Amino acid sequence: MKSFISKRVASVPPSGIRRYFDISATMPDVISLGIGEPDFVTPDPILEEGIASLRRGDTHYTSNSGTYELRCALSEHLNQLYGVSYDPMDELLITVGVSEAMYLGLTAIIDPGDEVIVPQPCFVAYAPEVVFAGGTALTIGCKVEHEFQVTGAEIEARVTPRTKAILIGYPNNPTGAVLTPERMAEIAAVAERHNLLVISDEIYDRLVYGVQHTCFAALPGMKERTLLLGGFSKDYAMTGWRIGYIAAPKEVLGAARKVHQYTIMSAPTTAQAAALFALKHGEAHVQQMVEEYDRRRRLLVHELNMLGLDCFEPRGAFYAFPSVGKTGMNDETFADQLLAEEHVAVIPGNAFGDGGAGYVRMCYAQSYSKIEEALERIHTFMRRHG
Ligand SMILES: Cc1ncc(COP(=O)(O)O)c(C=O)c1O
Missing domain, CATH: 3.40.640.10 (Type I PLP-dependent aspartate aminotransferase-like (Major domain))
Structure with a gap:
């Protein structure tokens, strides 16, 4: 049957991010570093x-x-x-x-x-x-x-x-x-x-x-x-x-x-x-959140580099973008395996277009203790695959 969908819309592939949310929603103990939004409730x-x-x-x-x-x-x-x-x-x-x-x-x-x-x-x-x-x-x-x-x-x-x-x-x-x-x-x-x-x-x-x-x-x-x-x-x-x-x-x-x-x-x-x-x-609230994001950012980036997931220092937003090159896996395999084996959700870099392959996005708009726990799981994962 002929498709009624415009060529313009049909030409755009679905977002590569959604799949990870859908899978992680079915896992009880998943730690998500996937979603790109503040964990804070509005002040x-x-x-x-x-x-x-x-x-x-x-x-x-x-x-x-x-x-x-x-x-x-x-x-x-x-x-x-x-x-x-x-x-x-x-x-x-x-x-x-x-x-x-x-x-x-x-x-x-x-x-x-x-x-x-x-x-x-x-x-x-x-x-x-x-x-x-x-x-x-x-x-x-x-x-x-x-x-x-x-x-x-x-x-x-x-x-x-x-x-x-x-x-x-x-x-x-x-x-x-x-x-x-x-x-x-x-x-x-x-x-x-x-x-x-x-x-x-x-x-x-x-x-x-x-x-x-x-x-x-x-x-x-x-x-x-x-x-x-x-x-x-x-x-x-x-x-x-x-x-x-x-x-x-x-x-x-x-x-x-x-x-x-x-x-x-x-x-x-x-x-x-x-x-x-x-x-x-709202200024004081913004400052408080920025301080907390910064604390998490420093922890995450430092630990990722220690684990062999080389990460340049991000200076803004709330994302780290480490390379998974040393694991020998591509970014999609890394994200799939990390989710399946350790229940940590990250997003493969290729979902974000050219230049993203070989990296994964980890969002640190997640509580400090959850980030610590995610890092422990990533450590276990890297011992197996690093
Ligand atoms: C870079 C960037 N621009 C725009 C948006 C969309 O934001 P809004 O909630 O204001 O529509 C996002 C949301 O993730 C984003 O990361």
Whole structure:
């Protein structure tokens, strides 16, 4: 029978991550270093503000762009942290997570056949979203020698007359890489030379360890070329609330808002109230979580290196990305066997695209004691296979 599914959608394979969640859900004593979300519950005062907003009767749509208060607070927040100034009236839009922000940004700028350069390993949704928007993803496999940062030269080598944008995500999922100022300047120079837009997913902007995050839009000349995507899921442990944003030059933002108006209407009202509270009063909670992630990060990275799973030092997000090369297994076999034999779930690097094969992603948004126990199990596994 003929398939009714569009070629665009049919061409995208299912996510390589899901299988591991499905298998581990059937095992009683599994320790999951697989899932990429905070183990923390949303800090209590933020949660209470969401409940209070419901009790106040704020159960209606908001402005399509998101509440004016939230946009103003966000504008102030970005200015204070990164020295970049966005007009809350027409340069900021509140979305249903960075997921929607990405969809809007790509839909707003892509014509059929336009190319977007996507450095990988990266968040599993980037290349599929480019394809869903009608574009072509030109991938680049980043290298451990460059600590998984993409270089300007690697990007420039992929540019063609059809290239419209570069889609980057740092701090990076799955590698934990952050960009040095030199690499950022190289990317900015390529964008300028070839008149490209830069879509910068900075969802992990606050989760950095011993380095400072630089917002791509804050680089000289880059605000006019950047679609900045950010959100509350990771920094404030609010994945289920579904709040993100897109900040962009007026013309692009207007186009994104049009798509948002017709598809979503407005981001969840309760969650917008909670996000506003998070921006105004959540800083101490962010700092506490960052400290705890850092403690876990140091433990995990140190121990992995001791066990022969070579791991470069991740400086952001909450992932370690060790090589499994010394075991003689590929990343999928390693992940399958570790799950089957020791009940520890990790994700094979090839699920994150080019450059990921031979590595696995381990998420340390998991309690310190669980990480210790997972490491003991990995130790047992390595004695058998190392
Ligand atoms: C790099 C990156 N971007 C975007 C998202 C989606 O986030 P949100 O919950 O804001 O839709 C994730 C979630 O894992 C992510 O890791």
